[in-house]
Amino acid sequence: MKKIYTFLSFFLVFVVNAQYQRSIIANTNTAGAYGLLEKDVDGDGIIDLLGASEIDNTVSYFINDGSGHFTQTIIDNDLTGARFIDGADFDGDGDMDFAATGSTELVWYRNDNGTFVKTIVASGLNDPRQVRLIDVGSLLDPGTPDGDIDIGILKSGDNAASLYMNDGSNNFSLLNIISINDPRYLHGGDFNSDGTDDLVVTSYTNNQIVWYKLGSFGFVEAGTIVTGFNGAFGVEGGDIDLDGDDDIIATAFLDNEVAWFENTDGTGTNFTKHTIDNNLPGASYVHWLDIDNDGDKDIVATGYGTTSGGSVTNSQVVIYYNDGAQNFTKTIIDTASLGAATFSVRDFNGDNQYDIAVAASASNEFVLLSQNTGAISNQRLQTIRLYPNPVKGQFFVRPEESIRKIQIFDITGRQIINTTQYQIDMQAYPNGYYLVKISLKDGEDITKKILVLH
Numbered sequence: 240m241k242k243i244y245t246f247l248s249f250f251l252v253f254v255v256n257a258q259y260q261r262s263i264i265a266n267t268n269t270a271g272a273y274g275l276l277e278k279d280v281d282g283d284g285i286i287d288l289l290g291a292s293e294i295d296n297t298v299s300y301f302i303n304d305g306s307g308h309f310t311q312t313i314i315d316n317d318l319t320g321a322r323f324i325d326g327a328d329f330d331g332d333g334d335m336d337f338a339a340t341g342s343t344e345l346v347w348y349r350n351d352n353g354t355f356v357k358t359i360v361a362s363g364l365n366d367p368r369q370v371r372l373i374d375v376g377s378l379l380d381p382g383t384p385d386g387d388i389d390i391g392i393l394k395s396g397d398n399a400a401s402l403y404m405n406d407g408s409n410n411f412s413l414l415n416i417i418s419i420n421d422p423r424y425l426h427g428g429d430f431n432s433d434g435t436d437d438l439v440v441t442s443y444t445n446n447q448i449v450w451y452k453l454g455s456f457g458f459v460e461a462g463t464i465v466t467g468f469n470g471a472f473g474v475e476g477g478d479i480d481l482d483g484d485d486d487i488i489a490t491a492f493l494d495n496e497v498a499w500f501e502n503t504d505g506t507g508t509n510f511t512k513h514t515i516d517n518n519l520p521g522a523s524y525v526h527w528l529d530i531d532n533d534g535d536k537d538i539v540a541t542g543y544g545t546t547s548g549g550s551v552t553n554s555q556v557v558i559y560y561n562d563g564a565q566n567f568t569k570t571i572i573d574t575a576s577l578g579a580a581t582f583s584v585r586d587f588n589g590d591n592q593y594d595i596a597v598a599a600s601a602s603n604e605f606v607l608l609s610q611n612t613g614a615i616s617n618q619r620l621q622t623i624r625l626y627p628n629p630v631k632g633q634f635f636v637r638p639e640e641s642i643r644k645i646q647i648f649d650i651t652g653r654q655i656i657n658t659t660q661y662q663i664d665m666q667a668y669p670n671g672y673y674l675v676k677i678s679l680k681d682g683e684d685i686t687k688k689i690l691v692l693h
Contacts, residue, residue, distance in 0.1 A: 428476020
């Protein structure tokens, strides 16, 4: 039996921590911005973003130039109630295709050199939510990958977690794997320490978190983590206390609560609840990672906020810093992203620090919260210009008086140009994306992306 840590009865709160700077990823075609997921869309080794906007009925991807500046490409602006999106190569042609949920539909988009062909996988659904693309096998042998991309979704109004199984020709067959009332989020983990993947799901209406283990014929209910967790919403599995078994972190939207549930014997039989925060308005999505690189697991969460008369206030993006003994200090890093919903935590601007990309559904925007080390470079980026981009032959870097050296790398990371010239000829190089590393005379390095199209 593990030691049960006594938690602090209060939290030290820093409002809008100066370590983070807020910038806009996109604020057009983004009304009701809700779904957000990180992917390397163009295969250049830099993490880009996928987004879905519920009011604008739009699904998009955002190409990152390597410095936290994004260019939006709209995949579809006619998916009613677009909420979640994911990407994978369905047809094996080397580029990324996409799948998304609307208010009643599950669709996938075949990427034909930047033109997207929309196919409805399922219609007449009742409030489909989270969508994930993964090779889970076949109808006859789920759990054994068969080389094609399947689609998993939660159907909140249909009370199910479902798989749409790919026959290898992008024809899909429905396989319901879990029946649970009003599911809001699903995540994996190994809660009984048997070496196989389990699932944990939140039930918003039942105010429960339930976990499922793999049985002889699919997933079977293995236990209830908690009841009376009002508006159970976000959830994630992971070894929070670093004792070798998987615990659970979760949010309760109606209770404004963030908590972690300690797997006390490593078998998933008993979980002990530890409240981290009970004052995060509309506690929504949650993710654990070592965000400050000190060896323990911290937690990032969004609070959607308080809704009154059609307006949203008190939204928060927060970090709970772990002292190593699972005592958490709450730091509010953003209050301007109204209706804060899904988010992604990665190094988006190349400064080796974690940034947080957030979908703000009430302020109708996707935003990036960058630590100051990245923000300094971002300010400098406004003065460093590469043009024209896309590049058809030559391009220029300005202002030249600030620049000491320019290096260009292909998508494999191979350096192809090292120069002190500010006019660079790309005619000898094939079409595609390249990274341009600009070393400034003051010692700072900035990386940007160019697209060569002869």
